[in-house]
Amino acid sequence: MNNKYAVSTFGVFASIIVATVGIGTFSYPNELSQFVGTDGWFVIIIGGAVSYGIILILIKLLQKNNWSNFTLILKNNYGNFVGSIFALSFAIYCIFSMAIGIRTFVEVMRMYLLEKTPTEFLIVITLLIGVYIIRGGLDTIIRFNEIAFWLMFIPIIVVLFLLLNNSDFTNLFPIMSNKPIEYIKSLPVNIYIFKGFEILLLILPFMKVKSRVKKATFCSITFIMVFYVLIFIFTLAVFTKYQNSVLLWPTITMIKSINIPGSFIERWDGIVMTMWILFYFTTFINSFYFSSDIIKNVFNLKETKLSYIVILPFIYLAALYPENLLELNDFRGVFFQSFTMIMIALLPLITLIKGFMSKAGGGGISNN
Amino acid sequence: MIVSMFMVICTIFTGCWDKVEIDKRSFISTIGIDAGENIGDIDKLKKLKEDKSNNEIDFKKISVTYGAPDISKLGPQKSAASQDLYLTTDAITMEDAVDKASAKISRDINYGHIKLLILSDGVMGYPDTFKEIVDYFQRQSSINRMMYVVLAEGNAEEYVKFKPSMEQNIETYISGLMQNSDRNSTILPVTLNELLIHLSENGNAIIPSLKYDKDKNEVILTGVALIKDYKLKGYLSQNETSDIEMLRGKLKGGKKSVYVDGHPIDISIENVRKKITMSTLNDKLFFNIDVFIEGQIKGYYIGGKPLTNEYISTIEGNFNKSIEDECEEVIKITQNTFSIDPIGFREYLEKYHPSIWKKKKATWEETYKNCIINVNVHTKIRRIGISK
Numbered sequence: 001m002n003n004k005y006a007v008s009t010f011g012v013f014a015s016i017i018v019a020t021v022g023i024g025t026f027s028y029p030n031e032l033s034q035f036v037g038t039d040g041w042f043v044i045i046i047g048g049a050v051s052y053g054i055i056l057i058l059i060k061l062l063q064k065n066n067w068s069n070f071t072l073i074l075k076n077n078y079g080n081f082v083g084s085i086f087a088l089s090f091a092i093y094c095i096f097s098m099a100i101g102i103r104t105f106v107e108v109m110r111m112y113l114l115e116k117t118p119t120e121f122l123i124v125i126t127l128l129i130g131v132y133i134i135r136g137g138l139d140t141i142i143r144f145n146e147i148a149f150w151l152m153f154i155p156i157i158v159v160l161f162l163l164l165n166n167s168d169f170t171n172l173f174p175i176m177s178n179k180p181i182e183y184i185k186s187l188p189v190n191i192y193i194f195k196g197f198e199i200l201l202l203i204l205p206f207m208k209v210k211s212r213v214k215k216a217t218f219c220s221i222t223f224i225m226v227f228y229v230l231i232f233i234f235t236l237a238v239f240t241k242y243q244n245s246v247l248l249w250p251t252i253t254m255i256k257s258i259n260i261p262g263s264f265i266e267r268w269d270g271i272v273m274t275m276w277i278l279f280y281f282t283t284f285i286n287s288f289y290f291s292s293d294i295i296k297n298v299f300n301l302k303e304t305k306l307s308y309i310v311i312l313p314f315i316y317l318a319a320l321y322p323e324n325l326l327e328l329n330d331f332r333g334v335f336f337q338s339f340t341m342i343m344i345a346l347l348p349l350i351t352l353i354k355g356f357m358s359k360a361g362g363g364g365i366s367n368n
Numbered sequence: 369m370i371v372s373m374f375m376v377i378c379t380i381f382t383g384c385w386d387k388v389e390i391d392k393r394s395f396i397s398t399i400g401i402d403a404g405e406n407i408g409d410i411d412k413l414k415k416l417k418e419d420k421s422n423n424e425i426d427f428k429k430i431s432v433t434y435g436a437p438d439i440s441k442l443g444p445q446k447s448a449a450s451q452d453l454y455l456t457t458d459a460i461t462m463e464d465a466v467d468k469a470s471a472k473i474s475r476d477i478n479y480g481h482i483k484l485l486i487l488s489d490g491v492m493g494y495p496d497t498f499k500e501i502v503d504y505f506q507r508q509s510s511i512n513r514m515m516y517v518v519l520a521e522g523n524a525e526e527y528v529k530f531k532p533s534m535e536q537n538i539e540t541y542i543s544g545l546m547q548n549s550d551r552n553s554t555i556l557p558v559t560l561n562e563l564l565i566h567l568s569e570n571g572n573a574i575i576p577s578l579k580y581d582k583d584k585n586e587v588i589l590t591g592v593a594l595i596k597d598y599k600l601k602g603y604l605s606q607n608e609t610s611d612i613e614m615l616r617g618k619l620k621g622g623k624k625s626v627y628v629d630g631h632p633i634d635i636s637i638e639n640v641r642k643k644i645t646m647s648t649l650n651d652k653l654f655f656n657i658d659v660f661i662e663g664q665i666k667g668y669y670i671g672g673k674p675l676t677n678e679y680i681s682t683i684e685g686n687f688n689k690s691i692e693d694e695c696e697e698v699i700k701i702t703q704n705t706f707s708i709d710p711i712g713f714r715e716y717l718e719k720y721h722p723s724i725w726k727k728k729k730a731t732w733e734e735t736y737k738n739c740i741i742n743v744n745v746h747t748k749i750r751r752i753g754i755s756k
Contacts (some may be wrong), residue, residue, distance in 0.1 A: 117386055257514060
C-alpha cells in the first residue's frame with residue numbers, strides 16, 4: 001500500500017485545475033452568449049468566487065476532521081449507515097457526471113473524427129484506457145495530472161496567440177447591457193464548468209505541506225477563472241455574440257478557423273481533437289478514482305480494483321441512456337445541477353455545521 | 369492475462385470502421401452552386417406532407433458542381449498544381465447533391481481542403497434556397513471555414529471549369545486575387561466565417577462578385593454584391609467597393625488619383641484608419657466618419673511644379689475633398705438605393721451606445737435611410753518616391 005505518498009503543492013494545484021477544466025471548455029461560450037451576450041466573463045468571475053467559497057468550506061471540513069478520508073468523515077458524523085448512504089450518493093453523483101462526460105466526449109469524436117465507429121465501442125475503449133491509468137493508484141494519477149497540466153495549457157496559450165490575427169476585440173462591447181434576470185439564468189452554466197474541484201477531498205489529506213492549502217487552492221481557482229475568461233473573450237472576438245449563440249462548440253470551431261498563410265499547419269482539426277481528448281481524460285480519471293475510492297471505503301474492500309470493476313457497467317449503461325445530444329443536454333439540466341450543488345456544497349456544509357454543533361465531530365481517524 | 373489480451377485487441381481495432389484509403393479520397397477544392405430548373409416551383413414542395421416519403425421526387429432545385437484536383441498529375445517531379453476534375457449534379461439540397469455525386473464518383477468526397485465557393489446570381493434570387501445552403505455550410509463540421517466565397521454573374525459551372533491563363537485552376541486564381549487585396553483596393557476578400565457571422569447578425573452581407581468575359585476569356589472581379597435578408601439586392605462597382613473598404617477601415621492598399629493640369633497624380637494608399645463618432649438631435653442620428661489615410665506619391669509628371677511641403681499640403685487637400693465627395697456618394701447609394709449598412713454604423717451603435725440601439729433596433733432600416741453621415745478625410749502623404 002502506498003499510503004506514505006505525499007502530494008506536493010504543485011500536485012494539488014495541477015490536479016484541481018486539470019480535474020475541473022474539462023470538456024465544458026469547448027461548449028460553454030455558446031450557452032453564455034445565448035443568455036448574456038457579451039457579458040459572460042462577468043458571470044464566470046462570479047462563478048469563480050462562489051467556487052472558492054465552496055472550496056473554503058471543504059477545506060474547513062477536512063481540517064476539522066483531522067484530514068481524514070471523506071467517507072470516514074461522513075461515517076463519523078452521521079453514523080455508519082447514514083454516512084455510507086451519503087457517501088454512496090456522492091459516488092453516484094461522480095458516476096453520473098462521468099457518464100455525461102463520456103457520452104459528450106464520444107459524440108463529439110464521432111462527429112469530427114470517427115463517423116462510422118459505433119458509440120458503444122468508443123465508450124468501452126475510453127473506459128478501458130481509464131482503468132489502465134487508475135490501476136497505478138493515487139500517486140500515478142497525481143503525476144499524470146502534473147504532466148497533463150503542462151501538456152494542456154501550453155499548446156492552448158500558443159493557439160490563443162495565433163488567433164490574434166483573426167480577432168476583433170471590439171466585439172466585446174457593449175458591456176453590461178443585459179437585464180439582471182439574464183445573468184441569473186446564466187449562472188447554472190458555472191456549475192457545469194467549475195465542478196470538479198471536489199477532487200480536493202481525495203487529495204488534500206495526502207498533502208505534504210498542509211499550511212499551503214489555501215494558497216494552492218486559491219491559485220488553482222484563479223487560474224481556472226482566468227483561463228475560462230480568456231477563452232470566452234477570444235470566442236467573442238473571433239465570432240460575434242450572434243454566431244457564438246449558434247455554434248454548439250465555439251472553441252473547437254475557433255481553433256479550426258486559424259488561418260496563418262505560410263504556416264506548416266494548415267488544418268488544425270488534429271490539434272484541436274488532441275486537446276479535446278486530453279481535456280476530457282484528466283477530468284474522467286480523477287472522478288473515476290475518487291468514486292472507486294469511496295466505494296472501496298464504504299464496503300471496506302481491500303483494494304480499489306474490485307470497486308472500479310463494479311462501477312464500470314453503471315457508467316456504461318448511464319452513458320448509453322440518452323438518445324441523442326439534445327437529450328444529453330437536458331440530462332445536464334435542472335435535476336443534475338441541483339444534485340451537483342447538493343453533493344458538492346450542501347452536504348459538506350451541513351456536515352461541517354453538524355460537526356461544530358456536536359463538538360465531538362473532530363474524532364476522525366486518519367487513514368493509516 | 370485474458371483480460372489484458374482483450375484490452376489490447378480492442379485498442380488495435382479502433383480504426384476499422386472509419387478507414388478510407390488515401391487514394392480513395394477525393395479532396396473537393398471548389399463548389400459551384402447554380403439554380404436548377406425547378407427552383408421557382410416552391411409551391412410544389414409546400415404541398416408535400418410531412419410524414420410522406422419524398423425521396424423519389426425529381427425536383428431540380430440546385431445544380432452543384434464539384435471541382436477536385438487531379439492528384440495523379442501532382443508529385444515531386446511534376447507540377448504542384450493541376451487542372452481540376454469536375455462533376456455536376458442536379459439536386460434538391462446540398463446533402464442530396466453529395467448523395468447523388470457519390471453514386472457517380474468512385475471516391476469518397478472530402479470537404480477538408482475546400483478553398484472556394486462560387487454562388488451564382490441565379491441562386492441568390494431565392495432566399496429560401498439560400499437559407500438552406502447557408503445552414504448546410506454552418507452545420508458541417510468538416511468544412512474549412514476559411515474558404516473564400518464569391519458571387520458569379522451567370523452560371524457557376526462555367527466559372528468552376530474556367531482555366532485562367534496564369535494558374536492551373538480557378539481556386540488558385542481566386543485565392544491569389546484575394547490575397548492581392550494588399551495591393552488592390554477594389555478587392556474585398558470574404559471568407560465563409562465572415563459571411564456566416566454577418567448573415568447571423570441580420571441577414572445582410574457583402575460578397576465579391578465575378579464576371580466572365582467570354583470574348584476575352586477572362587474572369588474579372590467587378591466589385592461586390594450586396595445581400596439583404598438573404599437575397600441579392602444589387603452590386604457596387606470597383607471604385608465604390610474601394611470606398612466602402614476605406615470607410616470600413618480595412619483597406620490595405622490601393623490607388624487614388626487627382627488631376628492637375630490634365631496630369632494625374634497617383635497616390636498609393638498604405639494605411640487607413642477610421643473613427644466613427646455620433647451625435648443625436650431631435651431623434652435624428654448624425655454620424656461623423658473620420659478617415660485617416662497614409663500614402664505615397666507614385667505618379668507625377670516631368671515638368672510639373674516641384675513637390676514642396678506647401679504643394680504637398682495642397683495636393684492632400686485636393687485628395688481629401690475628392691475622396692470625401694466619392695465616399696459621401698457611395699454612402700448615399702447604400703442608404704437610398706439599397707438600405708444596407710456595410711460600413712458598420714449598426715455595430716458602432718450596438719457596441720458603444722447600447723441604450724440608443726435598443727430604441728432604434730426595430731426600425732434600423734428607416735433610421736439608416738434618414739441619418740446624416742458626414743465624411744472627413746485626412747490624407748497624409750508620407751513619401752514621394754526617390755526623385756524630386
